[in-house]
Amino acid sequence: xxxxxxxxxxxxxxxxxxxxxxxxxxxxxxxxxxxxxxxxxxxxxxxxxxxxxxxxxxxxxxxxxxxxxxxxxxxxxxxxxxxxxxxxxxxxxxxxxxxxxxxxxxxxxxxxxxxxxxxxxxxxxxxxxxxxxxxxxxxxxxxxxxxxxxxxxxxxxxxxxxxxxxxxxxxxxxxxxxxxxxxxxxxxxxxxxxxxxxxxxxxxxxxxxxxxxxxxxxxxxxxxxxxxxxxxxxxxxxxxxxxxxxxxxxx
Amino acid sequence: xxxxxxxxxxxxxxxxxxxxxxxxxxxxxxxxxxxxxxxxxxxxxxxxxxxxxxxxxxxxxxxxxxxxxxxxxxxxxxxxxxxx
Ligand SMILES: [Zn+2]
Numbered sequence: 001x002x003x004x005x006x007x008x009x010x011x012x013x014x015x016x017x018x019x020x021x022x023x024x025x026x027x028x029x030x031x032x033x034x035x036x037x038x039x040x041x042x043x044x045x046x047x048x049x050x051x052x053x054x055x056x057x058x059x060x061x062x063x064x065x066x067x068x069x070x071x072x073x074x075x076x077x078x079x080x081x082x083x084x085x086x087x088x089x090x091x092x093x094x095x096x097x098x099x100x101x102x103x104x105x106x107x108x109x110x111x112x113x114x115x116x117x118x119x120x121x122x123x124x125x126x127x128x129x130x131x132x133x134x135x136x137x138x139x140x141x142x143x144x145x146x147x148x149x150x151x152x153x154x155x156x157x158x159x160x161x162x163x164x165x166x167x168x169x170x171x172x173x174x175x176x177x178x179x180x181x182x183x184x185x186x187x188x189x190x191x192x193x194x195x196x197x198x199x200x201x202x203x204x205x206x207x208x209x210x211x212x213x214x215x216x217x218x219x220x221x222x223x224x225x226x227x228x229x230x231x232x233x234x235x236x237x238x239x240x241x242x243x244x245x246x247x248x249x250x251x
Numbered sequence: 252x253x254x255x256x257x258x259x260x261x262x263x264x265x266x267x268x269x270x271x272x273x274x275x276x277x278x279x280x281x282x283x284x285x286x287x288x289x290x291x292x293x294x295x296x297x298x299x300x301x302x303x304x305x306x307x308x309x310x311x312x313x314x315x316x317x318x319x320x321x322x323x324x325x326x327x328x329x330x331x332x333x334x335x
Contacts, residue, residue: 039335127335152334155260173301174331184334187261194335220308222301222329224259227273231259231327233301233308 022210038194
């Protein structure tokens, strides 16, 4: 870490939970962000601002005007551009030291697994269950930490998977044949609600990279903006989980 | 006996009339199970995603059929969320 890094990140280096060694881990880290929308926007921006070494942005979508109310990484003049390219512009302007790689199509199968393996941590900022289950499975198969956030309407959830701690995974929450379908397009979403969850993903990612994940093992956080409630829940590992459980071979 | 039920987010619509935004004290039959209570409020399995009794997660399926509620229990239910 050079002097300009020490100056730039001084306020978080000062925190005992981060310190110089934690900051160095953040500077050396690569995070894969699946989805550069409402969750991915604040998550990527805080990680870039916080000094993460490299961000890999994955999204196949193009910026639309109806995205701008919550996807704050994209400016008005980005409408029509690929989300990953628009995101890269914002992140590079925020912090030119952050290396940004873009994947402008949906990662699937072995390509997804390899991208996950190449990352130190994965942020699931996607908007549908099939993607979420596949990303989780790739993280379980490669023992890569995952920070998973979701939000819709006025509510959100966040959890993380820490393979080194033997934690529950994202799929531990769901039965085998789970297929609820809903979308922000149909249901609506308040911009800062998804921003709160994406920001919380950045909080957890920075702390995990700095080695401070202990209090977050098997913790699920639920947020309801109308009720103005956060509820923290202990999430037990599901022995029958199709992704990480005993019968994973049968999946 | 009386138990407390908390229905969050999109499940608030299933709450019986009352003042509090998401919580009600309700009267139920002794020996009622968690799944019987969930059905009584017409909440489908897909909607009853995260079910907690006194803040502890109870997995779907058998664990919810077997969990017998006792006086004063607080049941909290959250719907699934995948958006982003
Ligand atoms: Zn699992």
